Amino acid sequence: MSNSTNYADITRKGLWDNNAALVQLLGLCPLLAVSSSVVNALGLGLATLLVLTTTNTVVSLIRNYVGDAVRLPAFVMIIASAVTCIELLMKAYTYELYQILGLFIPLIVTNCAVLGRADAFASKNNLLPSAIDGFMMGMGFLLVLVLVGAVRELLGTGHLFADMQLLFGESARSWQINVFGADFPNVIFALLPPGAFIVVGFLIAAKNAIDAQLKKRADARKSQTVKGSKRVRTTGNVA
Template sequence: MRDIALNSVWKQNAGVVQILGMCPVLAVSTSVVNGVSLGLATALVTGLSSAAVAAVRHLVPNEIRNPIFITIIAALVTMVDLLMNAYVHGLYAVLGIFIPLITTNCIVLARAEAFASKNPLRQSAWDGFMMGIGLTLVLGLLGALRELLGRGTLLSGLDLVFGPQAAGWVIHVAPADYQFLIALLPPGAFLGLAALIAGKNWLDARARARTANRQLAPA
């Protein structure tokens, strides 16, 4: 289970390694709250759909496998969509079409096809959920970077999740009139994602170099 988590969150991260689900990553990551909220919704759907696919994998003929998987995913996304509309309507309105679009997210179907259709239920559910958590981390980091550079705040919109009392929890690191518009527009999303990809590649290169140095060091 630890290997599955490490692979999903770091080695095969959907956002900075596989470069999947780019539509929500680039469009919704204007703030930490938006990015993390959509990421957690995706993680929930991915975990539950992977568990469901693993449970029925021996019963589904290969010829209709993908339509069945998509039907399962669509049903779960509909449940999440209705729950968010009922309990966090303000956030639901902000995220808009990107909640139902989880159905067509490459990450969800990819894990169902590549892992859940070939592995037991427990491991499949964990793999799907952790793959969603990996995407959530990317969305959260990218949202924090864009929000901080673009508006000089962190956690803006938290009241959409926790109510009006959470409006005072927003962290302001710049004057109220500060704005760096490019960070909030699509070019800022591409530049921010490129920075995250470069950062991960740099950390991986350092880890490989340390490993190589240890192997070359005399006993």
């Protein structure tokens, strides 16, 4: 299998086939708790992405020097160090957003997706594939977070991209889009944790429906190919 095919497979698994939020159902606590707006979801998603990428990269570099007895404790220390660095950066540059996200930043250490990728992939693969795997897994989680945050913010407030200055500075204050106007009857339920459960449930159902449709089309193409091959063999035998 070529390198390009390997990387394409890693990308597809991270973004879709093995998505941490929709398939593995990992990291649901922060996913449901802080995804009430796009800026909150984006802040936590970017932090998780950086932790996954950094952790996979470092674990891949030391994989041949760490024994089985201390492998998992070493991985946890690496994850904790990466989370601490990102936490300090957020305190320095996005302090208000850090206060909103609160405990869920240090809780990235306990996200099973991070330790899982370090143990299942980075500890067995070279640097570049491991870094790409971490980035794509983080990107898949980030995209789901932002999508859930966008749906909940839109239904709950009628607008999108509010308070983006918390992450991107004062120039982003004008990014807010009032989609439905002042007369929109806000669905406050969408901003509550049960609303998050419902939104995530619909996303999982939509993904499963898309996968089923893709599988159906693939099976149909495979069936047509087999029938075509049988016709060719039959024609050849007759001739």
